[in-house]
Amino acid sequence: MATGREQFKQRQEAIAALGRPLSRRARSRCELCDASGTRLTPFEVAPIPEEPDPDHAVMLCDRCITGATGGKIQGNEWRFLETAAWNELAPVQVLAVRMVRRLEADKSVDWASDLLGMLYLPPEVEEWLG
Template sequence: MSTGFQGKFHRQNVLQRFAKELVRRSRSHCELCDKSGVRLEVFEVPPLEEEPYVEGCVFICEECLKQIENPKKMIHSHWRCLNNAIYSEVPAVQAISFRMLRRLIIKGEHWAKELLENAYLDPEVEEWANQAE
């Protein structure tokens, strides 16, 4: 994977091209917390493939993004939205939801544990979710 400036620049360009399709998929609502009327960002669900692909991305608000990228800033109550997101039809949304639930479980959130136990995830999605923290 290219990590130089050009590689990064190229990646950002590709991601921006996904935005149009993601607007349609998400109907301009954050794919995690369902917020609308806010700026949404293309976020690649790790681990990153060599070339970005739209099914590997989620379209989310800055609040969700901030908390995903900085676990110390996680506001537990915000993630009640996972009650819906974990049942998304989009595998990438399920995978990132699964990871956030796991983080909440570690923090002692019982509701997150129950939700994860009751959610049905495709084995492939679960495997994807397990590939990163």
């Protein structure tokens, strides 16, 4: 039986293996802010499936990883989320909408609530957002 430590290591390796399909899909750009020429890391969008799955993950730059993991997101520096929230890829859209909701709650920008009001979300994305 695998120990907790081994399981953690296996998970890290599985997430690292997401890098190849995600890089191809993302064309070496951050899937939220479109940054290129910077370090990109696979990021799993909660709820996290048992097996790492590219359809539940996105490729992010360091700034977006920080924001996606609860770091401060505030102000028009994050306006690229307005575009990302319309992304046709469900994991990108789910993550972007969650972050726009945080911006709306923070009230530092006026476009977040307008965007959420007009955004069309497919049923599977609605369900994923919960």
